[in-house]
Amino acid sequence: MKQALFQPERINQVWSVDFMSNSLWDGRTFRLLNIVDDYNREILTMEANLSIPALRLIRVLEYLKEFRGLPEIIRMDNGPEFISYKLECWCKENKIRLVHPLI
Incomplete structure (x- = not known):
């Protein structure tokens, strides 16, 4: 059963984090990390690299x-990267609740 997404009521209440992938001209795959504030749909950052492991994601956060x-x-x-x-641990230290989709 699908659940409706919680609708945030203010900035910094809920962020969505996701990756996109694409290929370079030479066939190598690169990743694009996107972080969006769900309240106002503001793009907080976009990071591109050949690899973005969990430690890099933590550095971006x-x-x-x-600021x-x-x-x-x-x-x-x-x-x-997201189930690391x-x-x-970093989210627990910073009092952030991680929400993963139901499968």
Whole structure:
């Protein structure tokens, strides 16, 4: 059964984090990390690289923390970067609830 997404009531309440992939001219795949504030759909960052592991994602979130603050909730899928123990610990330390879709 599908569930309706929680609708945030203010900035920094819920962020969505996701990856997109594409290929370079030489066949190598690159990843694009997108972080969006779900309240106003503001794109907080877009990072491109050949690889964006969990530690890189944490570094990006730390950067956002400096000038934007952090959300109460982060929505993300079940990709390997998002189910990392390191990311889970970082979110707990920063009092952020991780929300993964029901499968």
